[in-house]
Amino acid sequence: MIIRDVGYYWLVFLAFILGRYFLVAGGAFWLFCSKSKLPFLTQTISQSRQWRLIRQDIALSVLSAFLFALLAALIMSAYNAGGTRLYSSIGEYGWGYLGFSFCAILLLQDTYFYFTHRLLHHPRFFKSIHQGHHRSRVPTPWTSFAFELSEALIHGIFFVGLVWLMPLHFVTLIAVFTTMTLWAIATHLGFELVPPNGPLPWLQQGLIGPIHHGIHHRQHQVHFGLYFTFWDRVFGTTDPAYLEKYAVKKGQ
Numbered sequence: 001m002i003i004r005d006v007g008y009y010w011l012v013f014l015a016f017i018l019g020r021y022f023l024v025a026g027g028a029f030w031l032f033c034s035k036s037k038l039p040f041l042t043q044t045i046s047q048s049r050q051w052r053l054i055r056q057d058i059a060l061s062v063l064s065a066f067l068f069a070l071l072a073a074l075i076m077s078a079y080n081a082g083g084t085r086l087y088s089s090i091g092e093y094g095w096g097y098l099g100f101s102f103c104a105i106l107l108l109q110d111t112y113f114y115f116t117h118r119l120l121h122h123p124r125f126f127k128s129i130h131q132g133h134h135r136s137r138v139p140t141p142w143t144s145f146a147f148e149l150s151e152a153l154i155h156g157i158f159f160v161g162l163v164w165l166m167p168l169h170f171v172t173l174i175a176v177f178t179t180m181t182l183w184a185i186a187t188h189l190g191f192e193l194v195p196p197n198g199p200l201p202w203l204q205q206g207l208i209g210p211i212h213h214g215i216h217h218r219q220h221q222v223h224f225g226l227y228f229t230f231w232d233r234v235f236g237t238t239d240p241a242y243l244e245k246y247a248v249k250k251g252q
């Protein structure tokens with residue numbers, strides 16, 4: 001019964017995760033990286049090599065989708081068996097907790113990502129776990145979910161632990177996954193969308209955008225955060241020329 005449950009959910013989540021990836025990453029690539037804007041056209045590597053990197057990114061993302069779907073299926077099966085702290089009635093903890101838990105997950109995930117990401121850049125782990133995500137020096141939306149299976153497990157296990165530790169409504173989880181997907185696509189655009197002289201520069205400097213993460217893809221030893229620049233500031237892992245690069249919208 002449980003195995004049948006897991007198999008069913010696995011297929012459903014796999015279809016959903018793959019559909020979401022091709023729709024959102026493909027849509028962003030088509031929309032923002034059209035021929036005239038293709039950031040990689042200005043790079044030194046040939047177009048054929050860039051397309052090869054994109055194919056590799058897609059292959060890794062599809063592979064990761066199998067693992068993410070399996071973890072999601074295990075969570076759902078455990079929920080059906082009463083083994084998680086997921087809940088479905090908003091009245092149980094109220095609207096305030098819904099907002100609080102959403103913000104708390106983003107902060108926790110950002111912290112977890114920063115420290116595991118730094119560890120993955122240690123020479124001992126980089127090649128076997130994280131190099132797959134770094135094949136593209138100039139990322140594209142296709143790079144957003146390109147992880148080796150071992151790295152996908154590190155990211156996915158965070159949510160597996162979370163649903164056992166913290167009461168979470170399904171709406172909160174869906175909101176977090178939507179935010180994570182859109183953020184990952186945006187930070188892998190390879191060029192900045194938001195003008196640096198926007199109305200809220202303090203907010204822009206506190207959030208990680210395409211130039212911030214694009215620098216990480218080239219320099220490796222700076223910019224390890226996911227959503228916020230907080231931990232990079234605290235631990236001095238911000239590129240000293242970041243604001244300059246952001247201000248001139250170069251990021252290359």
Ligand SMILES: [Zn+2]
Pocket residue numbers: 133139143188213217
């Ligand atoms: Zn990346």
Ligand SMILES: [Zn+2]
Pocket residue numbers: 117121130134216220
């Ligand atoms: Zn990295």
